[in-house]
Amino acid sequence: MRKIWWKILCIVIIFYVIVMGFMGPVPHLPILNETIRNTYFHVALWLAMTTLLFAAMIFSVKYLRAGRINDDDIASELTKSAIFFGILGCVTGSAWANFTWGDPWPNDPKLNSAAVCLLIYFAYLLLRSSFEDDQRRARISAVYNIFAFAVFIPIIYILPRLTDSLHPGSGGNATFGSFDFDSNIRRVFYPAIIGYILLGMWLAELRIRIKVIKRFREEEFIESGLK
Amino acid sequence: MLLYVVSTVFVCYLSFNLRRNQLTPIVWNTLFWIIILFTAVNAIAKSFSQERYGRLLYYYNLCSPQAIIVSKIIYNSLVMLVLAVIGFGFYAFVMGNPVADVGLYFICILLAAIGFASVLTLVAGIASKAENNATLMAVLSFPIILPMLLMTIRLAKNAMDGLDRSISTDEIITLLAIDAIVITLSFLLFPFLWRS
Numbered sequence: 469m470r471k472i473w474w475k476i477l478c479i480v481i482i483f484y485v486i487v488m489g490f491m492g493p494v495p496h497l498p499i500l501n502e503t504i505r506n507t508y509f510h511v512a513l514w515l516a517m518t519t520l521l522f523a524a525m526i527f528s529v530k531y532l533r534a535g536r537i538n539d540d541d542i543a544s545e546l547t548k549s550a551i552f553f554g555i556l557g558c559v560t561g562s563a564w565a566n567f568t569w570g571d572p573w574p575n576d577p578k579l580n581s582a583a584v585c586l587l588i589y590f591a592y593l594l595l596r597s598s599f600e601d602d603q604r605r606a607r608i609s610a611v612y613n614i615f616a617f618a619v620f621i622p623i624i625y626i627l628p629r630l631t632d633s634l635h636p637g638s639g640g641n642a643t644f645g646s647f648d649f650d651s652n653i654r655r656v657f658y659p660a661i662i663g664y665i666l667l668g669m670w671l672a673e674l675r676i677r678i679k680v681i682k683r684f685r686e687e688e689f690i691e692s693g694l695k
Numbered sequence: 696m697l698l699y700v701v702s703t704v705f706v707c708y709l710s711f712n713l714r715r716n717q718l719t720p721i722v723w724n725t726l727f728w729i730i731i732l733f734t735a736v737n738a739i740a741k742s743f744s745q746e747r748y749g750r751l752l753y754y755y756n757l758c759s760p761q762a763i764i765v766s767k768i769i770y771n772s773l774v775m776l777v778l779a780v781i782g783f784g785f786y787a788f789v790m791g792n793p794v795a796d797v798g799l800y801f802i803c804i805l806l807a808a809i810g811f812a813s814v815l816t817l818v819a820g821i822a823s824k825a826e827n828n829a830t831l832m833a834v835l836s837f838p839i840i841l842p843m844l845l846m847t848i849r850l851a852k853n854a855m856d857g858l859d860r861s862i863s864t865d866e867i868i869t870l871l872a873i874d875a876i877v878i879t880l881s882f883l884l885f886p887f888l889w890r891s
Contacts, residue, residue: 532887587838598825611884
């Protein structure tokens with residue numbers, strides 16, 4: 469992953485999304501009006517977050533199968549960047565809710581379950597910080613990470629759809645895809661998801677490299693102490 | 696643990712003593728499930744940490760991790776079931792019993808006991824590996840158990856209002872599905888936990 473092309477791609481896409489997101493043509497809908505531009509940020513951020521968490525879960529599984537500490541580094545840093553996106557998703561979502569539903573935090577099942585999910589992943593960070601030994605921390609937080617992802621999917625994507633929610637796609641509301649996702653939005657929305665995923669990978673990659681350097685230096689330090 | 700449930704119920708009873716009429720069915724229901732939740736966390740948190748290191752080592756040599764987790768889940772479910780049923784009896788005795796469909800309420804208690812026990816057993820296993828495990832237990836388990844708790848409260852509300860049982864099948868199926876997911880995951884993941 470040391471190659472440079474995907475970082476350039478990431479920057480290009482993010483700038484494209486920002487420029488097109490604010491300037492591009494959008495359909496005019498009642499209530500939503502211009503706030504539909506938030507689709508490029510809010511919805512795309514949540515989808516990117518889910519993808520990153522899924523990737524993190526894959527790496528946790530890989531760690532449990534093979535026991536390489538690098539897989540755990542990748543899993544934990546991907547989770548951290550996913551949490552960062554989750555917080556951003558909450559902020560953009562509440563800005564959006566303020567203009568369309570008239571309240572920054574309406575009592576909506578999907579919002580509450582999003583908050584619960586963030587709590588689950590904050591607990592993951594707390595769990596990681598409570599171990600001294602590297603391998604032990606890696607194994608136990610990998611177990612928790614898989615468990616958390618398996619709980620995360622029903623909480624975010626299944627349970628809110630069973631009840632009445634203000635979000636599209638639940639409680640009898642139509643999904644976005646069915647009526648107003650015209651090609652103008654698609655042209656920005658899909659690149660936006662890819663751009664955010666790349667950005668998250670970039671953030672994670674930098675932190676993984678710092679971790680690897682730290683571990684290397686620690687080992688060197690221990691070895692020099694032994695001599 | 697039994698004393699814990701009974702005294703908690705009694706404290707709630709005394710606290711609501713002054714304004715008995717404000718105890719609406721919703722408050723009654725929610726209060727009951729919160730008592731059960733805290734009882735569950737306290738009862739199950741001990742299931743790994745109270746055992747000595749030597750005995751764990753003995754178990755480790757004796758049988759497979761799958762056998763351990765399944766037996767722990769069954770044992771904890773039974774404990775939870777007994778605690779919840781006795782808790783419910785005593786709660787209904789002192790606080791009055793507005794439940795219309797007691798049979799459904801017991802189904803609800805059964806599902807909740809199995810669900811709480813299986814989630815909390817795995818989390819207790821995780822937390823027992825860390826140092827400050829009482830705090831960690833609460834922090835790790837509450838968000839995970841929340842969807843289950845909400846479904847349970849909704850189902851219990853249906854049972855209280857004596858709605859037709861066909862309305863509640865959705866909730867029952869969802870609860871069963873969550874239980875199944877959690878038990879499968881514990882079964883798959885516990886061997887990795889057990890090794891350390």
